[in-house]
Amino acid sequence: MKVRWYHATIFVLALLLLGAVVLLMSVPVTDRDTLYQVSALDLLANGSYDGIATANDLKAHGDFGLGTFDGLNGELVELDGTIYQVTSDGLVHVVNGTASIPFAEVTYFDVDRNVSLTGRYNYFSLTASLDERLPSLNEFYAIRIHGTFPYLKLRSPPAQQKPYPVLSEALKNQSVFEKHNITGTIVGIYTPAYARGMGSPGYHFHFISDDRQSGGHVVDLLGDDMTVSLDETPRFEMTMAPERVSN
Numbered sequence: 166m167k168v169r170w171y172h173a174t175i176f177v178l179a180l181l182l183l184g185a186v187v188l189l190m191s192v193p194v195t196d197r198d199t200l201y202q203v204s205a206l207d208l209l210a211n212g213s214y215d216g217i218a219t220a221n222d223l224k225a226h227g228d229f230g231l232g233t234f235d236g237l238n239g240e241l242v243e244l245d246g247t248i249y250q251v252t253s254d255g256l257v258h259v260v261n262g263t264a265s266i267p268f269a270e271v272t273y274f275d276v277d278r279n280v281s282l283t284g285r286y287n288y289f290s291l292t293a294s295l296d297e298r299l300p301s302l303n304e305f306y307a308i309r310i311h312g313t314f315p316y317l318k319l320r321s322p323p324a325q326q327k328p329y330p331v332l333s334e335a336l337k338n339q340s341v342f343e344k345h346n347i348t349g350t351i352v353g354i355y356t357p358a359y360a361r362g363m364g365s366p367g368y369h370f371h372f373i374s375d376d377r378q379s380g381g382h383v384v385d386l387l388g389d390d391m392t393v394s395l396d397e398t399p400r401f402e403m404t405m406a407p408e409r410v411s412n
Contacts, residue, residue: 180358192325197273199400200305201226202353207362209268210235212329215240217405220248223271229396230351231371232269233241234260237335238324240382242352242373243271249373251380253323253340257373272352272398280393285315288385292368293361297395299355305398308353308368312391317344319372319381342381349374350384363403 203218216235223230228246233239239252250258280298282291299306322339327333353369356364370383 182228187309192270196400197225198277198398199402200217200307200398201269202271202364202401203215203232203269204267204405205363205403206268206365209237210332210374212331212335213243213379214325214329216267217368218266218269219262220260220264220266220280221281223266223269224247227273229274229309229352230269230271231354231369232266232271233322234364235265235267236269236324236326237322237332238397239293240271240321240371240380241266242371242380244267244352245372249377249380251319251321253298255321255340255379257352257377257380259377260269270369272396274307274309274394274396276309276394277396277397280395280405282388282393284390286386286388286391287351287384291361291386291388291391294369295355297394300397303357303359305357305360306355307396307398308351308370308393309396310351310353310370310388310391311349312388313346313348314344314386314388315346316385316387317372317383318342319344319379320384334341341384342379344374347374347379349379351386360401363401 214237230243232241234241234250239250242249248260250260282294319342320339322335325335350373354369356366358366372383373380
């Protein structure tokens with residue numbers, strides 16, 4: 166009898182182990198080193214402002230990134246898994262999971278290297294300095310810059326009405342905000358030159374203040390003694406119809 170119970174116990178344990186293995190195999194593995202992009206920048210530039218993804222879709226693929234909203238209604242900033250909308254009135258809103266998004270670039274931010282930039286930098290000297298510190302200019306990177314900025318020039322476009330104008334026309338009516346001595350985080354994506362059309366070649370920066378009261382697309386800046394964190398994202402995925410993610 167003891168032998169039978171022993172064999173039965175072994176059989177049950179084997180079934181449980183097999184079930185656990187099957188369950189683990191069925192759970193998708195998150196690739197944290199992929200830049201996940203919704204749509205292509207060229208489509209946005211030509212007036213494709215209708216949302217094709219949701220905020221929940223973005224959160225399923227990253228906790229850090231940037232983009233815009235349905236109808237080009239403001240700037241999108243994702244930082245530490247929270248998605249913010251900076252509208253053309255300068256206000257910052259936390260968006261819900263169903264917010265509709267026509268274009269975005271997100272990844273899971275894992276620091277690969279930190280760089281300390283001492284002294285004062287403007288936009289061009291900052292990007293030139295980053296060029297020297299990137300391991301390669303032929304890969305995508307997520308870039309997080311924190312500091313107190315003596316000057317920031319930010320922008321945010323108003324919501325557009327159909328028929329949508331091309332982006333260059335829409336941005337003629339954008340709101341511009343000038344900030345002084347503001348502390349916060351620049352959320353940046355670097356796109357290599359060969360990916361022109363998919364993204365914006367070079368550096369694309371959005372900003373969110375530490376108090377979450379100010380933000381937008383970075384047009385110009387002055388920064389002192391900044392801390393820069395780089396995340397290499399050697400893989401790239403672009404989608405035009407993301408799988409729906411439930412709330």
